[in-house]
Amino acid sequence: MTTVDELWVLLRKSVTMRDSVRASLAEADGRVLREPVMSPQDQPAFDRSAVDGFVVLSSDDSPSFRVVDEIRAGQWKQRKLGRGEAMKIATGAAVPCEGCEVVMLEDAVEDGAAVRLKQRGRGNIRLRGEDASTGDILVAVGRKISAGVAGLLATAGCTSPLVTRRLSVLHVATGGEIVPPEAEPEAGQIRDANSAMVGAWARPRGLQLTQARVSEDMPALLRAIEGERDLLLVSGGSSVGGHDNTAKALAEAGFEILVSQVAVRPGRPVIVGRRGDSWAFGLPGNPLSHFVCLHLFVAAAVAAMEGGSPRPRVRNRIVAAAVAGNPRETWWPAIAESRMIRPLRWRSSGDLTSLARADALLRVPPSGIAAGDEAEFIRAL
Numbered sequence: 001m002t003t004v005d006e007l008w009v010l011l012r013k014s015v016t017m018r019d020s021v022r023a024s025l026a027e028a029d030g031r032v033l034r035e036p037v038m039s040p041q042d043q044p045a046f047d048r049s050a051v052d053g054f055v056v057l058s059s060d061d062s063p064s065f066r067v068v069d070e071i072r073a074g075q076w077k078q079r080k081l082g083r084g085e086a087m088k089i090a091t092g093a094a095v096p097c098e099g100c101e102v103v104m105l106e107d108a109v110e111d112g113a114a115v116r117l118k119q120r121g122r123g124n125i126r127l128r129g130e131d132a133s134t135g136d137i138l139v140a141v142g143r144k145i146s147a148g149v150a151g152l153l154a155t156a157g158c159t160s161p162l163v164t165r166r167l168s169v170l171h172v173a174t175g176g177e178i179v180p181p182e183a184e185p186e187a188g189q190i191r192d193a194n195s196a197m198v199g200a201w202a203r204p205r206g207l208q209l210t211q212a213r214v215s216e217d218m219p220a221l222l223r224a225i226e227g228e229r230d231l232l233l234v235s236g237g238s239s240v241g242g243h244d245n246t247a248k249a250l251a252e253a254g255f256e257i258l259v260s261q262v263a264v265r266p267g268r269p270v271i272v273g274r275r276g277d278s279w280a281f282g283l284p285g286n287p288l289s290h291f292v293c294l295h296l297f298v299a300a301a302v303a304a305m306e307g308g309s310p311r312p313r314v315r316n317r318i319v320a321a322a323v324a325g326n327p328r329e330t331w332w333p334a335i336a337e338s339r340m341i342r343p344l345r346w347r348s349s350g351d352l353t354s355l356a357r358a359d360a361l362l363r364v365p366p367s368g369i370a371a372g373d374e375a376e377f378i379r380a381l
Helices: 004-014 147-155 194-205 218-224 246-252 287-305
Strands: 020-022 053-057 065-071 085-089 100-104 108-111 114-117 137-139 162-164 168-174 208-214 231-235 256-259 271-275 278-283 315-319 329-336 340-343 360-364 374-379
Touching: 004 256, 004 271, 004 287, 053 065, 053 114, 137 147, 168 194, 168 218, 194 208, 194 231, 194 287, 208 218, 218 246, 231 246, 231 287, 246 256, 246 271, 246 278, 278 287, 287 329, 287 360, 329 374, 340 360
Parallel strands: 065 085, 168 208, 168 231, 231 278, 315 340
Antiparallel strands: 020 162, 053 085, 053 100, 065 114, 108 114, 256 271, 271 278, 315 374, 329 340, 329 360, 360 374
C-alpha cells in the first residue's frame, strides 16, 4: 500500500508543469505568477502626506502659521515654504518641499487664514521609496495572485502578468444513492455533498471546474469522463465492491493506474492514474475522506502543475488533546489556534459535522499523540 509521503514523491517526479500565459489582472486571480515583477519606480514615487492636515517646515517653531495655499491629492505644487508659512494638504498629496512635516487637522486650530499647531514632531509623511525602490522585486515567481498581490501589480502597472494557464478540472460524482442538494431524498438516498465541497475548494484556487453527477454503471461513467483535461476527479466507486467501477473506467479510458490504495485514514481507497500529461484521482465517496484526499493529494497535483512543490507546507504545533493512533496514519480535522492545535471529534469517514469548524488537518502517526506533544499539520481551507 502506498504511503502518503510516497505519493507526494510520485507526484513530484511525474507531474509536469503546465504552460504559462499572459492574462489580464481580472483573469489572473488564483493563478501562479511565472516571472518576477519589479518595481518600475520608487514606491511611493514622491513624498506624500499620510494624513489630512497642514504642512510646515520641521525647523519652523513659529507660534502660528499663515496658510498660503492648499494641495489636494493628485496636484503637484512644489514650492519652498518660508518661516511662518503653512499649506493645507490632503492625504496622499505630494509634499511641496524637503524638510517638512505634516500636522494632523485634529492637532491644529484654524483661525481665518492662520493656523496654530498643538502637536508637532510626528512627521506624518510617507517618504519616497520607503516601501520599495526602483528595480526591487515586488512579487516573486511562484506567488498566487491574491487580492493583495493584484493590488500591488496594478500599482506597478503590471496589467498582464505571466501566469500558469488555468487548469481544467472535471469532477464527476457517482452513485445511485446521491441526489442534488436541492432535492428531497427518498428512502435510501442522500444529498450530494462532495460536488459542493469540490466546487468551494476549486474556485479560490483559480481552477476551471466542470462538474457532473452520474449513476455508477460503466457506460454512464465512461461517457462522463470522455475528453481531455488536466485533472479528472471521480467521486465514489474507488473501493473494491461489485459496483465500484472507477478503476475499471479509468483503465478503459486509457489511464495507467499508478496507485490503488494509500495508507491513510480516512481515505484509503484512493486511485491515481495518468494518461500522458492528464491525471485522474478516484476519490472515496465518504465526504470526510473526500475532504482529506482533496487537501493531501489533489492539491499536491495542482501545485506541481503550477510549478510548485506537491508536498503541502507542513507546520508544527502543540496538540491540545490526546489522539489515539491507528495502523494507518490519520489526518485528523482540527482547529489551528495561535499556540496549539485542537483536534475535533468525528465518528466516521462519512461525518461532515467537524468540517464546518476545521481549518487544519492534524497528522497522527500510528503510535498516536499525547496531549502536549508537538505534531505536524497542514492548513485545510
